[in-house]
Amino acid sequence: MHSILENRPSLKAQIDAVAEVAGYLWLKGWAERNGGNITVNITEYVDDAMRALPPISEARPIGKTLPHLDGCWFYCKGTGKRMRDLARDPMANGSIIRISKDCAHYEIVADAPVAPTSELPSHLAVHDYLLAKGSPYRASLHTHPIELVALTHSRKWMEKDVATRMLWSMIPETKAFCPRGLGMVPYMLPSSVELADATIRAIDEDYDVVMWEKHGVFAVDTDIMSAFDQVDVLNKSALIYIAARDMGFEPEGMSDEQMKEMTAAFGLPK
Ligand code: 13P
Ligand code: ZN
Numbered sequence: 001m002h003s004i005l006e007n008r009p010s011l012k013a014q015i016d017a018v019a020e021v022a023g024y025l026w027l028k029g030w031a032e033r034n035g036g037n038i039t040v041n042i043t044e045y046v047d048d049a050m051r052a053l054p055p056i057s058e059a060r061p062i063g064k065t066l067p068h069l070d071g072c073w074f075y076c077k078g079t080g081k082r083m084r085d086l087a088r089d090p091m092a093n094g095s096i097i098r099i100s101k102d103c104a105h106y107e108i109v110a111d112a113p114v115a116p117t118s119e120l121p122s123h124l125a126v127h128d129y130l131l132a133k134g135s136p137y138r139a140s141l142h143t144h145p146i147e148l149v150a151l152t153h154s155r156k157w158m159e160k161d162v163a164t165r166m167l168w169s170m171i172p173e174t175k176a177f178c179p180r181g182l183g184m185v186p187y188m189l190p191s192s193v194e195l196a197d198a199t200i201r202a203i204d205e206d207y208d209v210v211m212w213e214k215h216g217v218f219a220v221d222t223d224i225m226s227a228f229d230q231v232d233v234l235n236k237s238a239l240i241y242i243a244a245r246d247m248g249f250e251p252e253g254m255s256d257e258q259m260k261e262m263t264a265a266f267g268l269p270k
Pocket of ligand 1: 035079081117119191
């Protein structure tokens with residue numbers, strides 16, 4: 001079977017990066033069964049021949065009307081598909097969709113009619129929000145990182161910026177490479193429009209990474225590798241915290257002065 005990626009090296013590079021990240025998610029133990037999902041706004045790689053292709057599905061409702069997605073195209077992980085399978089074959093475990101003219105429906109265009117992730121409302125609503133803001137971010141990642149999810153089972157860590165402060169203070173790189181910290185979204189039904197709206201509210205408070213309580217993280221960045229890196233540094237900090245507790249003490253953490261020094265030295269936003 002021919003793939004839409006044939007003779008489109010820049011589009012293929014985007015999908016290859018998704019497959020690479022999917023492999024990391026599996027290796028990290030963050031992607032049990034079909035856990036997690038990825039979408040990438042690929043509109044800038046779409047050519048006239050792609051635009052002329054007929055859909056291979058009927059138009060399906062997004063669940064929201066998203067006016068800034070007019071003319072947009074996305075790669076989406078398939079619902080029920082495994083990250084470890086996507087790592088091997090991204091076009092059999094995900095699909096390329098385009099948004100319908102009414103901005104309330106999508107249709108699948110290639111390669112196979114793989115239904116997009118159940119978290120599509122959150123992913124597309126966030127892409128719509130990012131485009132409305134003029135953001136250069138094009139990728140969103142939802143995954144189930146063990147130690148970060150464990151934190152959300154405690155009221156203390158769900159309070160605004162309490163986890164951010166602890167995670168930033170474990171190792172300087174976490175503040176440098178996840179410089180907006182970790183937002184918190186209270187538990188809501190997976191795949192719901194309410195969860196999508198709450199995710200946008202949290203991102204709008206100026207976070208690139210937000211926790212879905214007792215579920216997972218949702219991260220946005222320019223590309224999928226960068227979104228993965230933000231989650232990876234946060235989870236590394238959680239592991240350092242746990243390692244110190246396992247050694248029998250509460251870790252001291254970097255001081256407020258040391259963290260302020262980082263903000264000034266590296267021109268960080270917070
Ligand atoms: P999907 O298989 O529909 O992408 O769902 C996985 C998941 O993590 C839902 O939150
Ligand atoms: Zn999930």
